[in-house]
Amino acid sequence: MSTATADVADATPPKAAGKKKLIIIVAAALLLVLAGGGTGLFLLKKSRAAAEAEAEETDGKAVAKAKLEEEKVEEKRVPPxxxxxxxxxxxxxxxxxxxxxxxxxxxxxxxxxxxxxxxxxxxxxxxxxxxxxxxxxxxxxxxxxxxxxxxxxxxxxxxxxxxxxxxxDDEDPPAAGTKKKKKKAPVxxxxxxxxxxxxxxx
CATH class of the missing domain: 3.30.479 (Tetrahydropterin Synthase; Chain A)
Structure with missing residues (x-):
């Protein structure tokens, strides 16, 4: 009987070691899933922030363009x-x-x-x-x-x-054989x- 008890005692530690391995594997898998989810969430937030910043920049450009067009219209409305x-x-x-x-x-x-x-x-x-x-x-x-x-x-x-x-416009035309000067910006x-x-x- 003592031999049977010893066999049972020897058989128990391997089951406990198997459970520990299983817990470690499950914990590692859970940790990997959480890390992957966290990374995905971080990247998603980062891409959203970049998209929002780009949208704000585009809106800012659109607003600036609209203001510039308004100023041009106002300039045109100013009587000479x-x-x-x-x-x-x-x-x-x-x-x-x-x-x-x-x-x-x-x-x-x-x-x-x-x-x-x-x-x-x-x-x-x-x-x-x-x-x-x-x-x-x-x-x-x-x-x-x-x-x-x-x-x-x-x-x-x-x-x-x-x-x-x-x-x-018609003053001092370029002499024959000389290169034409580049047009200057209007003054x-x-x-x-x-x-x-x-x-x-x-």
Whole structure:
């Protein structure tokens, strides 16, 4: 009987060792599942955060673009500012007959500050425009192209006293055999345009 008890006693430890191994395996598997789930959850949260950040950035860009478009619309709505000049009466450069012109000029400008600055330089501006008109002939002023050219030249002469030089499109064409210069970015000039209120040639 003592031999049977010894056999039973020897048989019990292996069952306990088997249970321990099973518990360790189950615990390790559970730990792996929890670690995998935690990693998956972390990656999911990370990808959600990245997606939200990207969505916010896209929304931010969309909002910035919308604001920029609103500002452009507001700029377009701002009425232009005009500075009318006293009418010019000048003898023209025609050689065949005594001809003169009476021309009313209005400058379209960028803002009121430019208008105040132009008033300070008005004697020089008027002088430049009178000198320009005195070199014109009736034939030049009667054509549409001549009037458009005159408007460009008056714009240039109006900005000279301010220290701004406007290069007209057809001035100084490149010499034959030379490379064309790259187009420069458009410059924002304070005098935007020249409007004629009247042109009388006699």
């Amino acid at each position: 500012i005009f500075v009318p000049l006293d009418p010019f009466t000048v003898n023209l450069a025609d050689r065949d007959a005594e001809r003169y012109a009476q021309i009313g000029v209005t400058l379209q400008i960028e803002d009121a500050k430019v208008g105040e600055e132009l008033k300070l330089y008005m004697p020089a501006i008027r002088n430049n425009i009178l000198m320009l008109l005195a070199h014109k002939t009736a034939g030049e002023l009667l054509t549409r192209e001549g009037k458009l050219r005159l408007a460009q030249e008056i714009r240039r002469e109006a900005m000279r006293p301010l220290g701004i030089t406007l290069q007209l 924002d000039y304070p005098v935007k345009a020249v409007q004629f209120s009247n042109i009388i040639i006699q």
